[in-house]
Amino acid sequence: MRGFITDSTARAGLRLADDLPEPQPGPGEFLLDVRAYAVNPGETKLFEERPDGWRPGQDVAGVVLRPAADGSGPPAGARVVARVDWEGWAERVAVPVHRSAVLDERVAHEQAATLPIAGLTALRALRVGGAVLGRRVLVTGATGGVGQFAVQLAAMSGATVTAHVSGEERAAEARKLGAHQVVTCLRDPALGPFHLILDGVAGPLLTDAVRLLVPDGIAVVYGGHNGPTELRLKDFAMRGHNARIQGFISEHPEETKGEDLALLVSLVADGRLRPVIGRIDDWCRTPDVFEAWANREFRGKAVLLRT
Ligand SMILES: NC(=O)c1ccc[n+]([C@@H]2O[C@H](COP(=O)([O-])OP(=O)(O)OC[C@H]3O[C@@H](n4cnc5c(N)ncnc54)[C@H](OP(=O)(O)O)[C@@H]3O)[C@@H](O)[C@H]2O)c1
Structure with missing residues (x-):
């Protein structure tokens, strides 16, 4: 599987690896085909703190490939947004059901990807x-x-x-x-x-x-x-x-992250909440976008798409 790992010798400290292990979702987790992800300032900090080979990626949106084994959560084919802790800048990622929300058809993956952390x-x-x-x-x-x-x-x-x-x-x-x-x-x-x-x-x-x-x-x-x-x-x-x-640390409470995400999704769907996206690019260009974002060459959220 392909996905980004930290590499202090690579541009922006990020390298697209093609030999990553397939995610192994736990019982309350589904397998997500990642279609879009966003970048957050906290992730720049994590780059500095984590060793080479670490896998970033917290804000993801995409399509459920395999539903959770315990029967909870969205079915295969559902479009969702989710907040994971890491490993989201990849083709696939395991997502805890309670950290996800199903997308209204009026909400695009790139809009949804801006919502989890921010x-x-x-x-x-x-x-x-x-x-x-x-x-x-x-x-x-x-x-x-x-x-x-x-x-x-x-x-x-x-x-x-x-x-x-x-x-x-x-x-x-x-x-x-x-x-x-x-x-x-x-x-x-x-x-x-x-x-x-x-x-x-x-x-x-x-x-x-x-x-x-x-x-x-x-x-x-x-x-x-x-x-x-x-x-x-x-x-x-x-x-x-x-x-x-x-x-204020937005992580708490843990159990209602999906519920809160669902509220944000509904506001975007109704046109009441408008995510401002400063740059959208192909996910292979994540290091370039990350560098431009860190240098504040554009404003608004940066979103990477996997087409
Ligand atoms: N506690 C949590 O759970 C949590 C969650 C998310 C984010 N955060 C933290 O919250 C902060 C903001 O996150 P973000 O995603 O909103 O970052 P961001 O997109 O980089 O936005 C930062 C904003 O602060 C403004 N700013 C920065 N320095 C300024 C200064 N000296 N004077 C006036 N304005 C200034 C920037 O203005 P310009 O763009 O005009 O420069 C920009 O509007 C970061 O430190 C991030 O790590 C914490």
Whole structure:
């Protein structure tokens, strides 16, 4: 079987191997014919941490080749999306039933592949804030993989959404996602105050964001590679009395990943959620796309297709 493995001597640290073992699905797993997969920043980190020969790939969409042996899950031929832990950048992968959702016919494989990590993170992080109807929500990294979904989901939940983007050139995209206000700086006391902040940037921007929380507000921090964040009690003293910061890992809860994916799929099918895909290419070009993505040569999700 063909699939990508890490190889520190190869371009972008990735090599397409053709001698991989066939996946051996467990009782609650089906065998998926992978048709599309997406790339996530967390995977770049994993490349650095894992030895050569490791097999990446977490966001997959495709067609069920062999249903789960225990009779659960989708039948052969069903189109599905799934969140696996690794080995998804391959022709076939074993998928736990509870981490998958069947695709509506209106949802293409390439759209579905954008949903598992980015979509689940946005959906679950937004839920931390409870009801946001009529409340102000701030989304940082608003045109990023997670941010694009966070803005759309918050807006459709009735929030008044402020999007923070890295530059003016991203403002139009953020507005298209449904943001009511777009900013490039948070050092403006007239902003907010925010009931909920969804932050994937961290660093000094998070300090500025925390100062804009309402009393008892929540800043959900799900990511960010922008260095440490300095916080002092006085950052909570002006407005955000007793506000809190919540570290957020989208993996939890495990058992409802498929259920949450199904919700995201239904929103895409209805046209209410629009995955922004910055680049689609043939899967053989994964190293090129990965490199371009890491160099930020395009924005939006990168999706690789296996035709
Ligand atoms: N906790 C979890 O379970 C979980 C799940 C998914 C992702 N993550 C993490 O969350 C973070 C975001 O993921 P993603 O998929 O959304 O990544 P992404 O597609 O690379 O998006 C990152 C966004 O942050 C913006 N950004 C980065 N540095 C910035 C800065 N200094 N000032 C302003 N904006 C800045 C980028 O703006 P430009 O594009 O304009 O540069 C982009 O919009 C990553 O750290 C990822 O590892 C965590």
